Amino acid sequence: MGKMACDIKNLLNENVSFLLRTDFPTIDKNQTLTQAFKLMEKYRIDRVVVTENKIPIGIMTKKDVLNKLMVERTRLVSASRLHVSSFYTPNLYHVDERSTVADAGREMKEKKISSVAVMKDDALVGIVIRMDYSKLLSSCEEISSKSFASSLKKVVRFGERITSLREIFLKEDVVYLPVVDPNNYLAGYITVNNIADALLFYQKDTKESLRKVARKEIVVEEVMSRPPLFVYSSDPISKASKLIIEHQSRGVSVIEKDLLIGIIDDNDILRNII
Numbered sequence: 357m358g359k360m361a362c363d364i365k366n367l368l369n370e371n372v373s374f375l376l377r378t379d380f381p382t383i384d385k386n387q388t389l390t391q392a393f394k395l396m397e398k399y400r401i402d403r404v405v406v407t408e409n410k411i412p413i414g415i416m417t418k419k420d421v422l423n424k425l426m427v428e429r430t431r432l433v434s435a436s437r438l439h440v441s442s443f444y445t446p447n448l449y450h451v452d453e454r455s456t457v458a459d460a461g462r463e464m465k466e467k468k469i470s471s472v473a474v475m476k477d478d479a480l481v482g483i484v485i486r487m488d489y490s491k492l493l494s495s496c497e498e499i500s501s502k503s504f505a506s507s508l509k510k511v512v513r514f515g516e517r518i519t520s521l522r523e524i525f526l527k528e529d530v531v532y533l534p535v536v537d538p539n540n541y542l543a544g545y546i547t548v549n550n551i552a553d554a555l556l557f558y559q560k561d562t563k564e565s566l567r568k569v570a571r572k573e574i575v576v577e578e579v580m581s582r583p584p585l586f587v588y589s590s591d592p593i594s595k596a597s598k599l600i601i602e603h604q605s606r607g608v609s610v611i612e613k614d615l616l617i618g619i620i621d622d623n624d625i626l627r628n629i630i
């Protein structure tokens with residue numbers, strides 16, 4: 357059997373159901389942050405749809421948590437007393453169930469968000485996540501990974517503290533960064549999710565008097581993901597796509613002549629195909 361053709365244009369014209377996730381977590385706004393993170397782990401996803409009286413009212417991502425977890429009013433509160441209502445983003449952006457894959461992608465791109473809800477009348481039927489646009493490239497053997505890569509905003513090195521990285525992720529709208537070891541070899545990667553998970557862990561399991569100091573001492577090699585996910589610049593974009601899908605990663609690193617030259621994250625993918 358021959359290889360499937362890379363037909364991005366036709367896939368973008370498919371109904372949004374092509375990328376729809378119908379099995380996703382929902383949580384009442386009055387539930388705790390710890391309960392929300394357990395749901396995310398169960399579903400292998402970094403967000404939950406937030407409800408009030410079973411009606412969807414917003415969404416909470418791990419980036420939302422990262423943005424608010426270290427502010428003064430939450431920093432000294434134990435995780436069991438932190439509730440979803442303090443962290444979620446109201447106004448659930450959505451598209452109609454008759455929308456196309458391209459319509460949902462444009463909504464995310466224009467609103468600078470990483471997911472949209474899909475509604476049938478007033479009922480929530482699923483969500484579409486920016487990362488899943490990688491699936492549109494899984495048969496694209498003739499397009500190089502380099503053509504999708506963006507330049508390195510930062511290379512993270514062993515010993516860097518995650519409290520400093522938190523600022524970069526939030527201010528620069530970064531979702532994925534490569535990590536190198538003391539010999540400059542690619543050792544892994546770090547995402548918003550790694551940092552949010554680590555900070556919540558210390559919020560939950562560290563005494564209040566030690567919490568602030570403990571979090572400032574966490575270094576990247578303690579929480580990063582391994583092994584590194586990478587493609588060579590000449591590899592087809594389908595290889596990067598399959599790595600992202602398989603590992604549910606926000607991106608991959610790009611190597612050329614044994615040098616780290618860039619990354620491909622879900623922002624890059626959406627930007628290049630919409």
